[in-house]
Amino acid sequence: MGRQPCCDKVGLKKGPWSADEDRKLMNFILTHGQCCWRAVPKLAGLLRCGKSCRLRWTNYLRPDLKRGLLSDDEEKMVIDLHSQLGNRWSKIASHLPGRTDNEIKNHWNTHIKKKLRKMGIDPLTHKPLSIVEQEEDKPLKKLQKPMEQTAEEPTNYCLTKDSNSKNMFMAMNLEYGVEEVPMIDPECLELIYNNSSMSTSTSTSSSSSNESSILKDFHFPDFDWSDYGIDNNNHHNNNGVDNIMENNVMSLWDVDDFSSWDLLLTDDIPQSSSTFGLF
DNA sequence: AATGATTTCAACCGCAGTCTG
DNA sequence: TCAGACTGCGGTTGAAATCAT
Numbered sequence: 001m002g003r004q005p006c007c008d009k010v011g012l013k014k015g016p017w018s019a020d021e022d023r024k025l026m027n028f029i030l031t032h033g034q035c036c037w038r039a040v041p042k043l044a045g046l047l048r049c050g051k052s053c054r055l056r057w058t059n060y061l062r063p064d065l066k067r068g069l070l071s072d073d074e075e076k077m078v079i080d081l082h083s084q085l086g087n088r089w090s091k092i093a094s095h096l097p098g099r100t101d102n103e104i105k106n107h108w109n110t111h112i113k114k115k116l117r118k119m120g121i122d123p124l125t126h127k128p129l130s131i132v133e134q135e136e137d138k139p140l141k142k143l144q145k146p147m148e149q150t151a152e153e154p155t156n157y158c159l160t161k162d163s164n165s166k167n168m169f170m171a172m173n174l175e176y177g178v179e180e181v182p183m184i185d186p187e188c189l190e191l192i193y194n195n196s197s198m199s200t201s202t203s204t205s206s207s208s209s210n211e212s213s214i215l216k217d218f219h220f221p222d223f224d225w226s227d228y229g230i231d232n233n234n235h236h237n238n239n240g241v242d243n244i245m246e247n248n249v250m251s252l253w254d255v256d257d258f259s260s261w262d263l264l265l266t267d268d269i270p271q272s273s274s275t276f277g278l279f
Numbered sequence: 280a281a282t283g284a285t286t287t288c289a290a291c292c293g294c295a296g297t298c299t300g
Numbered sequence: 301t302c303a304g305a306c307t308g309c310g311g312t313t314g315a316a317a318t319c320a321t
Contacts, residue, residue, distance in 0.1 A: 016289070016315085038306070054307080055290065090309060101309075106288050 013047045017056055021046055025053055026061050059100045066098035070107050078104055079112060083126040 013021075028044035034057075037050035046053065059065075070078065074096055081092040089101035089108075096104065108123075116123040122132040 014291075036306075051292090051307085052290075058308095059289075087310065102289075105310075110287055 011047065012049055012052075014052075017060075021048070022056070022061060025056060029057060029061075055102075059102050064098055065100065069111075070096075070099070070104075074099065075107075075112060078108065079116070079126075082108065082112075 017025075024044050024046055025040070028040065032043070034040075037054040040046070040050055040053045041048045044053070048056075077096060078092060081095055085091050087105075089105045093099050093101040093104050113123040116126075117129070120129050121127070122129050125132055
């Protein structure tokens with residue numbers, strides 16, 4: 001049995017959000033906190049599906065978001081993390097406070113990919129393009145082989161690179177093709193970082209030197225879901241609260257909690273959303 | 280100025296993972 | 301164990317903005 005759609009889509013609005021919709025969603029979440037997204041549009045008076053509300057909030061309305069292009073340091077970090085994690089954008093975004101997975105994904109596809117290619121680096125594998133081209137030939141020949149494969153031949157190959165490259169490998173499975181993007185090659189990273197068009201810094205740390213999220217010192221207000229008519233035994237909500245506390249993710253707010261946030265609601269908020277009734 | 284091509288990025292879609300009864 | 305409900309993730313789309321001619 002297939003899954004039901006996240007919501008009844010009949011009569012629901014799609015496409016870009018209006019300032020009025022933003023205001024309604026913002027007001028609702030700032031007043032009630034994040035609860036079950038499915039219920040949000042109804043309670044907030046929006047003709048949107050819960051998924052759409054969550055996306056809008058997560059990617060554009062959250063007050064802790066940074067706006068604008070990624071800095072050189074952020075870009076370096078994205079490249080570094082991508083070389084280790086591949087296209088796991090949410091994981092990458094978790095290392096960049098104030099940035100969303102969608103934003104990083106878009107930036108990767110529109111800017112970083114091009115930069116890397118210009119520098120002769122394959123954005124998928126983080127290897128020099130010349131090596132990638134050579135390797136692309138090899139597995140292709142191998143891939144044609146299973147038809148005539150003998151019993152002695154293994155079906156799985158682990159292609160290690162030539163002796164000049166130390167840490168890279170590409171795991172190949174003849175049945176399924178490339179399974180894993182290679183691990184980071186420090187030499188490649190050095191090449192990237194030392195390229196004048198990228199930056200002058202050579203920091204390659206992917207560790208969370210940037211752990212100083214703007215949320216780090218935030219203290220969550222005491223919150224009782226029962227005040228909002230929601231049973232604290234409800235598993236989804238309860239888990240939500242647990243996650244909030246465990247992950248230090250701000251989610252349950254009182255409007256007053258924002259009074260000291262300088263960055264709150266600047267004119268940078270996109271799509272004509274620069275003014276909100278609340279403020 | 281007009282038009283077509285290209286780029287950007289906000290938003291959508293479908294699937295996977297997780298939790299509960 | 302399984303189905304249903306829900307959230308989160310990554311890939312993709314398409315409208316708007318920008319660029320080139």
